[in-house]
Amino acid sequence: MSASPTLRVDLVTGRRVLVAPSRRGSPRDFGAIPVARDATACPFCPGREDLTSVTRDERRDDEGVWLTRAFANLFPMVREGAAVTAGHAPVAEERAAVGDHEVLVETPAHGIDLAELSDRHAHAVFDLYRARLAVMAARDDARAVLMFKNRGPRSGASLLHAHGQVLSLPVTPPGVRRRDLRARRHFEAHGRGTLAEARDRELDARVRIVDETEHFAVYCPFAPHRSFETWIVPKAPSASFARLDDARLDALVPLFQRTLRRVLRATDNADYNVVVRSPALRHWSAPWALWNLEILPRRGGDAGFELSSEMQCVLTPPEECAEALRAL
Ligand SMILES: [Zn+2]
Structure with a gap:
């Protein structure tokens, strides 16, 4: 087993870093030249489930074939029994990155993106995400849970x-x-x-609003990280996506699908990340606790400006992004 992942603090900047040698050796479709391998080597395709760890949870279609499945990441960022090893002369704080890290394969079809799934299939995917996030949140050693998706080499995806x-x-x-x-x-x-x-200011002003339903507001945030960054925010108090009720999940899925398709059309199918944010677990009962979902198109990595300033530079104002997305 490779060395444990650890969480380190940089003495100079205070920056928190995850050092994860446990991720070395993970399979990669995208090399230095980002051209994907074909499906014959893909560990996520049906028939090659033995190349991943065992299925922990899944959703099946009417014929009993899996539509989406969750399993432990073989190359985890955090893991059970992680420990800090002696002998590398730490200059600041370090602790073991203990936890659990799962992969959710969203479709048996190799080349299909989440945006292309039917609403029914996408519902199964989000239902599984909700269940697995709740399992993560129930861990004694968890202080926070993360849920995200990387699509394409510029998003950081490896497969x-x-x-x-x-x-x-x-x-x-x-x-x-x-x-x-x-x-x-x-x-x-x-x-x-x-x-x-x-959210309420955006709903009042309607300048950056992209969409609105009974339960959710969709808008481009005032100070985004990326051009065409788009957020979905619940209207009712709700601390985490893991606690979303069935009626709101039913309402979220078609709205998410429609929003993701709009963002992809507006960005000429840019690579993207989806990030679902919730407060730290100890705040899930706080009156201000609220989760949200973010779609972040990725057309390039951080450049010198971002590295030296720790500030993003976006080229298209979110007001223009929202107007373009509304028109699609
Ligand atoms: Zn595949």
Whole structure:
């Protein structure tokens, strides 16, 4: 077994880093030249389930064939029994990255993207994500849970076959902590959290709104990370996607599919990430706790400006993005 993943803090910047030698050797479709391998070597295709770890949970069609399946990541970012080894002269804090990390294959079909699935199939996928995220959140060692999907080499994906990931973390990562702190302070001062405040301002102004249903608002955020970044935010208090009720899940799936298709059309099928954010687990009962889903088109990596400033530069204002998305 390879060396344990650990979470380190940089003495100079305070930056948190996951050092994960446990991920070395993972299969890759995309090499230095991002051209995908064909399906014959794909570990996520039907008939090659023995190349992954055993299925932990799945959803099947009427004939009993799996539509989507979840299993432990063979090359995890966190894992059971992770430990800090001695002898490498740490200069700042380090702790073992203990937790669980799963892969969810979203379709048996090799070349099909989530955006192309039927609403019924996509519903099975989101139902499985919800169940697996709840399992992660129930772990004693979990302080936060992450759920995301990488699509295409520019998103950081290593395999082409449509899949996503859920994992637990034994610490609250800085991005989650920062959002939680801002939400809590805003709630104490104004009686509601930051995400609810931003959502309601967007719904009032309607400048960056892309779509709206009974249960969700869809908009391009005021200060995005990426051009055409699009958020789906629940209208009712809801701490985590893991706790979404069936009626709202039913409503979310067609809205997500329609939104993802719009973003892909507007970006000429850019690579993308989907990120589902929730507060740290200890805040799931807080009155300001609210989850959201983000679609982030990826056309390039961070360049020198982003690296030196830790600030993103986007080329298309979100007001223009929203207008373009509404028109599709
Ligand atoms: Zn495949």
